Amino acid sequence: MSALKDAALSWLEERLPLRSAMEFASHKRVPVHRGDVFYYAGGVCMFLFLLQVATGILLLMYYRVGSDASYESVRYISAKVPFGWLMRSVHSWGANLMVLFIFIHMFSVYFMKAFRKPRELTWLTGCGLLGLAMALGFSGYLLPWNELAFFATKVGTDILGQVPLVGHWLLRLVRGGDEVTGATLSRFFGLHVAVLPALTALGIGAHLLLVQVQGMAHEHEARRTMPFFPDFLVRDVALWLLVLNLVGVLAVFFPWEVGRKADALGSAPAGIKPEWYFLAQYQFLKLLPGRVGMVPGELLGIVALNGVGVWWLLTPFWDAAVPERRRDAVVRWAGLGAITLLTVMTVWGHLS
Amino acid sequence: MKRRTFLNLAIVSGLAGTASALLYPVLRYLLPPEEAEAEPETVKAGPEKDFAPGSSKILKFGRKPVIVIRDLAGGFHALSATCTHLDCIVQYRKDRDLVWCACHNGNYDLSGKNVSGPPPRPLDRFEVKLVGSEVTVLRAA
Missing domain, CATH: 1.20.5 (Single alpha-helices involved in coiled-coils or other helix-helix interfaces)
Incomplete structure (x- = not known):
């Protein structure tokens, strides 16, 4: 048996350098310390992305796109197709958990200062992946064509329309017309099932390549390390299994509702709110008055929100510009400030 | 060269x-x-008896939604139903006798004026006329 295995391996080895890849993996080590549990967050994000791809493909078997078909097909999936409710709920919960784990991963990288030179590109690709995850969430949210989705899309795309000079052009590009209609649904569908997943897969590839090339941050300062393969990977996979169970439990006990069908002549229902990961921005936009001096409030709000996003994206660069003795403190307080603000605005948005 | x-x-x-x-x-x-905007001058909103005081109805005026309100005193108002903040569709709140947008808590009075919350501009006004017993919405002169 083992002779057969060796023969098969050497046949492969001559065509694909598997042993050298395993050799490379065997040298990779992961620091062991008090905060090392956060190292697993990135892997969970990737696992959840794969789960989204799998359930997304399954949903595609029954989903139909169009303002007269989407809502009906989602209801059909949830009510008639065996385990359709499960696939849909796993997809919805998986999406929410993926965004949550991206936030956990991002903030842990931030507080471990693992974005510093030479890992600026890893940080930038990671931020890009967060943007893609939120775009996936936003575009997928419209696909059931229900009331909440309809208004979320109206508001979200109208924000694009506020961009000076090219706003109207962008709005028509995204909506496929002046209003949110079946044309918007078609575009969001194409983005959600083809463009954004492809970009995300490429982004994950680049992100992982950078991690492999540079190794773990603080690997050489750590007093103890463990081999990535198999020790760390086994723990990774065990956690993925736990997360899969968590998604399953959430999907069974808190299945996602289909809601009411979108109606272009219906008023926005009372209590309408975006998904939790847009609540902070939503609450901020709600607080701004119609005009601040000469500037429309919503324009000011959108500029401010984008400014905060760019500031966060550029973390490795402003961090490098801070004098070294104050650098750690500045990063820590800026991060704590960001988490506090985000949490307060999200909770406030949820309660108000 | x-x-x-x-x-x-x-x-x-x-x-x-x-x-x-x-x-x-x-x-x-x-x-x-670009689609040519259908620009009707008038749109019928239905018979007067369908509008109890303190009720409202949203209808299409060309491609834009318009809200027709009969206030508690029995007067008719017609306003653009698209919130001037971020494009949601507003509703008439009988309990407060004003127009409210649920998305970001914007308020307008029955003349369309933005009175509180984030909306930056008033809602466009339309005229309402009774033609016989038919409530008719007209483009404001």
Whole structure:
């Protein structure tokens, strides 16, 4: 048996350098310390992305796109197709958990200062992946064509329309017309099932390549390390299994509702709110008055929100510009400030 | 001009030309054609008896939604139903006798004036006339 295995391996080895890849993996080590549990967050994000791809493909078997078909097909999936409710709920919960784990991963990288030179590109690709995850969430949210989705899309795309000079052009590009209609649904569908997943897969590839090339941050300062393969990977996979169970439990006990069908002549229902990961921005936009001096409030709000996003994206660069003795403190307080603000605005948005 | 400079220039401009010849149709394809706006002068909203005091109805005026309100005193108002903040569709709140947008808590009075919350502008006004017993909405003069 083992002779057969060796023969098969050497046949492969001559065509694909598997042993050298395993050799490379065997040298990779992961620091062991008090905060090392956060190292697993990135892997969970990737696992959840794969789960989204799998359930997304399954949903595609029954989903139909169009303002007269989407809502009906989602209801059909949830009510008639065996385990359709499960696939849909796993997809919805998986999406929410993926965004949550991206936030956990991002903030842990931030507080471990693992974005510093030479890992600026890893940080930038990671931020890009967060943007893609939120775009996936936003575009997928419209696909059931229900009331909440309809208004979320109206508001979200109208924000694009506020961009000076090219706003109207962008709005028509995204909506496929002046209003949110079946044309918007078609575009969001194409983005959600083809463009954004492809970009995300490429982004994950680049992100992982950078991690492999540079190794773990603080690997050489750590007093103890463990081999990535198999020790760390086994723990990774065990956690993925736990997360899969968590998604399953959430999907069974808190299945996602289909809601009411979108109606272009219906008023926005009372209590309408975006998904939790847009609540902070939503609450901020709600607080701004119609005009601040000469500037429309919503324009000011959108500029401010984008400014905060760019500031966060550029973390490795402003961090490098801070004098070294104050650098750690500045990063820590800026991060704590960001988490506090985000949490307060999200909770406030949820309660108000 | 040196031969090398000339050739580099020719290659770069050739590539740029090819790229724009490919990109222009794609970009134009992605931008939907402008549709001519249907611009009716009047739209019928239904018989007067359908509007109890303190009720409202949203109807299409061309492609835009318009909200027709009968206030508690029995007067009719017609306003654009699209919130001037971020494009949601407003509703009439009988309990407060004003127009409210659920998305970001914007409020307008029955003349369409933005009275509180984030809306930056008033709602456009339309005229309401009774033609016989039919409630008719007209483009404001």
